Amino acid sequence: MKILVINAGSSSLKYQLIDMKDESVLAKGLCERIGVDGRISHKTADGRKSEYDVSFPTHKEAFEEVVKVLSTGDTKVIDSMSEISAVGHRVLHGAEVYKVSTLVDDKVIDTVMELKELGPLHNPPQAVAMKACQEVFGKDTPMVAVFDTSFHQTMPEKAYIFGIPYEYYEKYHIRRYGFHGTSHRYVGARMAEVMGKKPEDTKIISCHLGNGSSITAIDGGKCVDTTMGFTPLDGFIMGTRSGAVDPSVITYIMNKEHMSPDEMSNMLNKKSGFLGLSGISPDCREIEEAAEKGDHRAALTLDIVTYQVKKQIAAYAAAMGGVDAILFTGGIGENSSNFRQRVCEGLEFMGVKIDKALNEKASRGENKFSTEDSKVQVWVLPTNEELLIARDTKEIVDNIKK
Ligand code: ADP
Secondary structure, eight states: EEEEEEEOOSEEEEEEEETTTEEEEEEEEEEEOOTTEEEEEETTSOOOOEEEEESSHHHHHHHHHHHHHHHHHOOOSSSSSSGEEEEEEEEOTTTTTTOOEOOOOHHHHHHHHHHHHHHTHHHHHHHHHHHHHHHHTTTSSEEEETTTTGGGGGHHHHHHOOOSOOOHHHHHHSSOSSSSSHHHHHHHHHHHHHHHHGGOOOOOEEEESSSSEEEEEEEEEEEEEEEEOTTOSSSSSSSSSSSSSSHHHHHHHHHTOOHHHHHHHHHHHHHHHHHHSSSSSSSSHHHHHHHHHOOHHHHHHHHHHHHHHHHHHHHHHHHTTTTTTEEEHHHHHOOOOHHHHHHHTTGGGTBBBBBBHHHHSSSSSSSOBBBBTTTEEEEEEOOOOHHHHHHHHHHHHHHHHH
């Protein structure tokens, strides 16, 4: 079975064609500038590449081009579209409606669109992309929606209700939803696997550290708490996002600077975090370089974020009454040994002992870097959201065939 995995944005569409026989990626690529002009870049597993401008007035033309580039010409990996058995779509927000991945029909597409108030930047283009995909592939090709929020739907009320009047939860569904769920679910399950344990028997803290970052406490294979909240702004500092701040700071600055809610939201989402603190860049590598050269604010930025991550890990160990493993994933988690070391130092009191030399070599692969006598295992585990989407899609499609 070959499954096409789609991650759509308002003007872009990322895709991977995965052969479920051995879970290998046959080809992947990116359609960009949809609704502007259009460009596709495509790469097959054996290294054939193709990149060209093509008109993408809407997502539909982008899907047509994806089918063409997969099934014709020099970059062909399948003989025809009919070899694609199903399509899996990444969807940002499933709110409290979608607690698991779901077979897509017209009602699901409408509901994903209706949830635009909760995911204004992502849900509308993702609903539009699902509709366009249906038009290109026809209704006989099953589509599955995999939600970033679903994994976190197992959180208990005490973890997801905020300390504001309860009526806002009832009226506007304001609560902690959590994001990066597909990533945390993938690496969480993989962590149990590499430890040789059943997920039910594990307590895991998953640190997804990238441009956007979140930490999730996974007890017995289920999410019990996570740092991102009503939106992906909550938690600790990220590339351009502030993470949690005293809410009064927001109203205070709005009053002082005569800022509108949109201006404040822009400041918190796009001008804060690594970028706002360092004044240099949202990119962790550049911050690390500047800190090494002695830039005080860059060093402070790293001090703050590694301190916040460390505190969060200890808090989640308390939330679960223990921890068996801590894992690092995402661009920073998978690549920065310096960042990982700074987070883990000081956690010895709770049984975390890392081997610095192993940590130096742990990047870019599945690697343990805790010592043999560490009570808590500490790992780098690369995430693979596309594979999880493909697996969910296969499982749902196999079930409808039964
Ligand atoms: P996204 O959240 O957009 O998927 P990524 O997971 O790719 O982003 O993470 C991007 C972040 O990873 C950037 O801050 C980048 O600087 C950081 N990063 C990538 N490689 C390294 C590295 N070798 N050292 C430190 N940071 C790195």
